[in-house]
Structures are given as C-alpha cells and as structure tokens.
Amino acid sequence: MxxxxxxxxxxxxxxxxxxxxxxxxxxxxxxxxxxxxxxxxxxxxxxxxxxxxxxxxxxxxxxxxxxxxxxxxxxxxxxxxxxxxxxxxxxxxxxxxxxxxxxxxxxxxxxxxxxxxxxxxxxxxxxxxxxxxxxxxxxxxxxxxxxxxxxxxxxxxxxxxxxxxxxxxxxxxxxxxxxxxxxxxxxxxxxxxxxxxxxxxxxxxxxxxxxxxxxxxxxxxxxxxxxxxxxxxxxxxxxxxxxxxxxxxxxxxxxxxxxxxxxxxxxxxxxxxxxxxxxxxxxxxxxxxxxxxxxxxxxxxxxAHWPARLQRLQPGPLTELLPPDTPCWLDGGHNLDAGQALARHFDRIDARIHLVIGMLSNKNPAALLEPLRERLASVTVVPVPGHACHEPSAFSAIPVIPQPTFARDVVEALRALNVATARREIVLIAGSLYLAGVVLRENGEIPD
CATH class of the missing domain: 3.40.1190.10 (Mur-like, catalytic domain)
Structure with missing residues (x-):
C-alpha cells in the first residue's frame, strides 16, 4: 500500500x-x-x-x-x-x-x-x-x-x-x-x-x-x-x-x-x-x-539496537540486487554531524563507498558528500518518495569525484552499481530517514 x-x-x-x-x-x-x-x-x-x-x-x-x-x-x-x-x-x-x-x-x-x-x-x-x-x-x-x-x-x-x-x-x-x-x-x-x-x-x-x-x-x-x-x-x-x-x-x-x-x-x-x-x-x-x-x-x-542508524542490511529483495556478499549499509543521517560520524566509521574499516543518496530539499546536500569525499567510489542520487527533495544538480555543484549520476529509485540505483567486492567496496544508502523507511520496507526489514 x-x-x-x-x-x-x-x-x-x-x-x-x-x-x-x-x-x-x-x-x-x-x-x-x-x-x-x-x-x-x-x-x-x-x-x-x-x-x-x-x-x-x-x-x-x-x-x-x-x-x-x-x-x-x-x-x-x-x-x-x-x-x-x-x-x-x-x-x-x-x-x-x-x-x-x-x-x-x-x-x-x-x-x-x-x-x-x-x-x-x-x-x-x-x-x-x-x-x-x-x-x-x-x-x-x-x-x-x-x-x-x-x-x-x-x-x-x-x-x-x-x-x-x-x-x-x-x-x-x-x-x-x-x-x-x-x-x-x-x-x-x-x-x-x-x-x-x-x-x-x-x-x-x-x-x-x-x-x-x-x-x-x-x-x-x-x-x-x-x-x-x-x-x-x-x-x-x-x-x-x-x-x-x-x-x-x-x-x-x-x-x-x-x-x-x-x-x-x-x-x-x-x-x-x-x-x-x-x-x-x-x-x-x-x-x-x-x-x-x-x-x-x-x-x-x-x-540496544536502533534501525536505520548505520544498519547493515540483511539478505532481502534489495540487497539481492548486489553482487554476493556485498556489504550494504543504511543510515538516515542528513546533516554534517551525521556525515562526520559516517566518515569516522568507514575510515576505520577502510572501505570505498558506493553512495546512494536522497535528501529533502531543506537539507544541505554537501553534509554527507564532503565528509565522505575521500572514500567515494560512486554517487547515485535518488528521489525521496512523497517528499520535496534535491535534484541531481544540487549534488553536482559539490566538488566531488566521481560526479553524481541519477536513478529513478533505489532499485534502479543498486542494479546499476559496479561494485568491486575484491577491493573492499561497500554500498551506503543515506541522506533521509524517509528514504530509509522505504528501503527497510522494500527489503522486508520492518522495525519491531
């Protein structure tokens, strides 16, 4: 529904x-x-x-x-x-x-x-x-x-x-x-x-x-x-x-x-x-x-557990779109403080990040990209369903390499990723708790 x-x-x-x-x-x-x-x-x-x-x-x-x-x-x-x-x-x-x-x-x-x-x-x-x-x-x-x-x-x-x-x-x-x-x-x-x-x-x-x-x-x-x-x-x-x-x-x-x-x-x-x-x-x-x-x-x-805060997604309809054993993380963070916390975590595990990001239009699009910039393998912008959100151009204006691409939804974004698991590359879906809710629903992980 x-x-x-x-x-x-x-x-x-x-x-x-x-x-x-x-x-x-x-x-x-x-x-x-x-x-x-x-x-x-x-x-x-x-x-x-x-x-x-x-x-x-x-x-x-x-x-x-x-x-x-x-x-x-x-x-x-x-x-x-x-x-x-x-x-x-x-x-x-x-x-x-x-x-x-x-x-x-x-x-x-x-x-x-x-x-x-x-x-x-x-x-x-x-x-x-x-x-x-x-x-x-x-x-x-x-x-x-x-x-x-x-x-x-x-x-x-x-x-x-x-x-x-x-x-x-x-x-x-x-x-x-x-x-x-x-x-x-x-x-x-x-x-x-x-x-x-x-x-x-x-x-x-x-x-x-x-x-x-x-x-x-x-x-x-x-x-x-x-x-x-x-x-x-x-x-x-x-x-x-x-x-x-x-x-x-x-x-x-x-x-x-x-x-x-x-x-x-x-x-x-x-x-x-x-x-x-x-x-x-x-x-x-x-x-x-x-x-x-x-x-x-x-x-x-x-x-203690708290969904959508650096949550490792379990096998499900979404994660099955990725190469086998690809770590896929979910986080609802959307501000600079959250971006810095994500950067500290992924620095410790020395991982390259394929970032799938959707952010509401009243949030700063650089909040996550700038702290993570040194670890980005790719950036894919997706809409946040049912909400006013940033277009890809808002992220393209941020000086990060590689430049962001766009997908119609998370499913399309994950299917298009070229993840090199042998090089410790992971997937991170982030930028909005509303987007996180969509991901959890579609992956069959309903919070209880």
Whole structure:
C-alpha cells in the first residue's frame, strides 16, 4: 500500500482513517510555544502528569540511539518501559512503545481518534506532532510501567514533549546545525552564534532539581547550556568534567564520581555509539528513581539496537540486487554531524563507498558528500518518495569525484552499481530517514 502522504500509512483501515485525519493537520504560520499542546492535554485530563519516571532526551544526532541504550538498560534491569520516539520509519506504531511492545493497531486507532476528536471539539488547532505526543502520553497512563523514555521531536524549548514537568533525568546528545528555519528563527534574548543558539534551544528541557546530563561541546555552547541549567535550577552533569567514556580493549571504560566501569563495546556499529551509550549511562547513574545495576548496563550494550542508524542490511529483495556478499549499509543521517560520524566509521574499516543518496530539499546536500569525499567510489542520487527533495544538480555543484549520476529509485540505483567486492567496496544508502523507511520496507526489514 503506497500513498504520497508525508506522514504514515497502515494496512489497518481503522488506523488509516485516523492517520488521514492526522496527516491533514498543519501548523498555523508563525505559531510557536506550548500553549496549544497544553490546552489539548488539559482536555484529555493532563496525562503527562501521571507518567512513570521519565528520561527525557534532546539532541541533533544520537538522541534516538541514547533512548535505545536507556530502554535496553532499564529492561535488562527487569523494568517495564514505555518509549516515545520520532520519526517512524515504516509504521506509525514505531513511535509509541507501550510496556515494551509497539502500540497495537487497535489501541493506536482508538488513541488517535480520542485525541483528534478532543482537539476538533474544542477547536484546538493542534499539529501532527502535538497530537502524536498527546496520544503517546495517554497510552502511557493506561498500562503500568516502571519508566518512560521520551525523545524530543525538534529542538527542546518549544517541543511538545517539553510539557513534562518533573522528569527523572534529562540528557542532551550530539549537537549541530539542523532545522535552521525553526531553531535559528529570529527571537529576542537568544544567542547570536548559531551553535550556541542550538544549545540554547536544546537546553530548554532543563527542569528544577533534575540532572541535565550533556556532552562536552564548544566553550560557547557549554556556557549557554550551563546558563540555562543554572536559570532552571538543574544540576549540569557534563562529559569530561563530571563523567567520561574512553575506548578500551574489547570495549570502553565509563567513569564518574561513583567510580569506573569497564563495559563491552556496543553492538550498534559506529564509534560514536560509545558516546551515546555513555550519555545514557550517565543519565541512569545521576538519578535515584529507578535503580539499574552495573550488570544491566553491560547487558544493554548487546541488547540496544536502533534501525536505520548505520544498519547493515540483511539478505532481502534489495540487497539481492548486489553482487554476493556485498556489504550494504543504511543510515538516515542528513546533516554534517551525521556525515562526520559516517566518515569516522568507514575510515576505520577502510572501505570505498558506493553512495546512494536522497535528501529533502531543506537539507544541505554537501553534509554527507564532503565528509565522505575521500572514500567515494560512486554517487547515485535518488528521489525521496512523497517528499520535496534535491535534484541531481544540487549534488553536482559539490566538488566531488566521481560526479553524481541519477536513478529513478533505489532499485534502479543498486542494479546499476559496479561494485568491486575484491577491493573492499561497500554500498551506503543515506541522506533521509524517509528514504530509509522505504528501503527497510522494500527489503522486508520492518522495525519491531
């Protein structure tokens, strides 16, 4: 089943009816703030005030992986966990995990109908994400759990999830320039430096008395976050000063004031995953509401997974189009920070890359090409189905060799590749989480 929708499709007609209503929503031009989502939640009985202990995670890149490590550690400790993340890759259900399981179609249809009806009856012009957030919070009050892991959708200060008043711990993952139209919009009393402004928006999740656990950024970004934390009355727990992670044989070492832990390397590929794992561990070790033993932290390194983030595709209809045993990787990264993380990973395995790339038109086409330029064996541009995306000319203007070619879709792109497996050449499909969702669906790897 395919639709040109920008949002979601379902094989369940009851779910699809609500997704059609959800997809018709829009945000009035210029509207910003939390008043609308608060009004909606008030109509629903304020479910955000009746959640289990909440771990709230913001960031430009890595926040989804950090949430995956948090969930894995909590579950390894025998806890039942609700999770809200975005976006979905194949099915909307991926956004809402109730007590460890993806929300069922029956429950999802009822939740969306209840929230959409409430918004329409009250004349509340809620957005797609505000309705989705409210539906998740409702779901989480209707099944028991020991903890919630909630990912910020966009920014932090004005993100719909920021209505959570008393989280157990807050975290900020890697930061970089993204969503400039929203996060760098002119505003009074905000930093002029773009990266410091991004830090300002993300640190808007800080709450009184709640540890705000962060990485170590530039001096200006660190100062901005420290200022926001102080204003909120939140203890600021920063990497290198208050906790650290360092590579070690067969794994890594985490250190903080409580001592050192030697842990196995994360199963998720990419050297950056040690940083994301460290952030999750620091959040868990700087809160007291949900105890997690060291054994669970170690087990989480094996358990945690996060689709379309340096994911090695399994044998399927798409990978079978390549020469036998050709490694085919999938990543939804679309900004410079993600491009640099990809470059570090493929530098370590010394591979030449056949890049199949599709990017939304509001993203920087050089974000992936420039960090990967030294490893590119070929570049093939494909459209992102159902979305406004860059034409090949946007990539051709970037000084990389070889010059990009164009294919009508991923199938055509993979069929046309001339991969020399004897020379350690691999395939990387990247540039958009929406494209990643298409790839997973067509290769038969539906996230669960």
């Amino acid at each position: 395919t639709r040109p929708s920008d949002f979601a499709v379902s094989d369940d007609p009851r779910v699809q009816a609500q997704l059609d209503r959800l997809g018709a929503l829009s945000v009035p031009q210029g509207r910003i703030g939390l008043d609308t989502v608060r009004a909606l939640l008030d109509r629903l009985g304020n479910p955000q005030r009746d959640l289990p202990p909440v771990f709230h995670v913001a960031g430009t890149n890595g926040k989804g992986s950090t949430c995956a490590f948090l969930r894995a550690a909590l579950e390894a400790a025998g806890k039942t966990v609700h999770v809200f993340t975005s976006p979905h890759l194949v099915r909307f259900n991926e956004r809402i995990r109730v007590a460890g399981e993806l929300v069922s179609d029956a429950m999802l249809a009822d939740l969306l109908a209840e929230v959409l009806d409430a918004a329409e009856t009250a004349g509340i012009g809620a957005s797609f994400f505000e309705v989705s957030t409210a539906a998740a919070f409702l779901a989480f009050t209707r099944a028991p759990a020991d903890a919630c892991v909630i990912e910020v959708g966009l920014g932090g200060r004005f993100d719909a999830t920021n209505v959570i008043e008393t989280p157990t711990a807050c975290g900020i993952a890697s930061l970089g320039i993204d969503h400039e139209a929203f996060l760098l919009a002119p505003d009074e009393g905000v930093p002029a430096d773009p990266l410091a402004r991004i830090a300002f928006e993300k640190a808007g999740i800080a709450k009184p008395g709640v540890p705000l656990v962060t990485l170590d950024y530039t001096p200006a970004m660190n100062a901005t976050i420290a200022g926001r934390a102080k204003l909120a009355g939140a203890p600021h727990i920063m990497r290198t000063r208050d906790w650290s992670v360092n590579h070690a044989p067969e794994g890594f070492v985490y250190r903080d004031a409580k001592g050192a832990l030697t842990l196995p390397a994360p199963a998720m590929p990419g050297v950056h995953q040690i940083t994301n794992a460290g952030l999750a561990i620091a959040m868990l070790r700087h809160q007291n509401a949900v105890p997690v033993p060291t054994t669970a932290l170690a087990e989480a390194m094996h358990r």
